[in-house]
Amino acid sequence: MSTYVLVPGAGSDSAHWNRVRPLLEARGHEVITPDLPAADPEAGLGAYxxxxxxxxxxxSGVILVAQSMAGLSAPVAATRADVALLVLVAAMIPAPGETGGQWWAATGQPEAQRAADLAAGRDPDAPFDPVVTFLHDLPPDVLDEVLAAPPIDQSDRPFADPWPLAAWPDVPTRVLVCRDDRLFPLAFQRRVTRERLGITPDEMEGGHLPALAHPGALVEWLERYREST
Incomplete structure (x- = not known):
């Protein structure tokens, strides 16, 4: 049995993992899904x-999984806990001293998203629609459930803090990206992963939220990583 610690992205809570948790528990693993202080305007990156x-x-020996924005906090946590494996899922990969707010321009994310939208025939200047950007590949019943849940207002506060590590932690790291991610397009994720970590990411089906859209496939990847560590 292993312990998985699953950390959600921006504006999410432990419910993000509701389709993943039972699949891992059915395999005999302990699963921990902390709720981050997303709505707290005073909570900086250190609080996360x-x-x-x-x-x-x-x-000891936990597998720490970071979705999206959790790429800022999980690597830091890995320096303060006994982490055997760090898995980034459609995640931000920060650089030393860079704030989460600076990450977007520093990596070229806005240009990459705009180019991907244009190539796919989407209007890059259309008003933000979470269904178009994040939820486009969710099964209908899961989409209805997500849309019915009370929204979590993500505070901007943690994006103001410089990433505090001088280098990536000395912890085995795997990067899993999604081929139809509309926020972090595939070519963008490949480039940033190579530039910042010097590794080639693995790729799976789906958009930015595989835990909701493709939990079974995500669990297979997590288990593959666990078995190879």
Missing amino acids: VDTIVEAIGDR
Whole structure:
């Protein structure tokens, strides 16, 4: 049995993992899904890291999975807890001293998203629609459930803090990207992963939220990583 610690992205909570958790538990694993202080306007990046570290506690050899924005906090938490494996899923990959707010321009994300939208025939200047950007590949019943849930207002506060590490932590790291991610397009993710970590990411089906759209496929990748560590 292993312990998986699953960290959600911006504007999400532990419910993000509701389709993944039972699949991992059915395989005999312990699954921890901490709720981050997303709506707290006073909670900076350090508070997110503290929450993850506290959730891990004194467990050893955990598998820490970071979705999207959690790419900012999970690597820092990995330096303060006994983490055997860090898995980034459609995640931001920060650079030393860079804030989460600076990450977008520094990586070229706006230009990459605009180019991908144009290539796919989407209007890059259309008003933001979460269904178009994030939820386009969810099964209808899951989409209805997500849209019916009360929204979580993500505070901008953690995006203002410089990433505090001098280098990527000395922890085995895997990067899993999604071929139809409309926020972080595939070519963009490949480039940033190579530039910042020097590795080639693995690729799976779906958009930005595979835990909701393709939980079975995501679990297969996580288990593959666990078995190869």
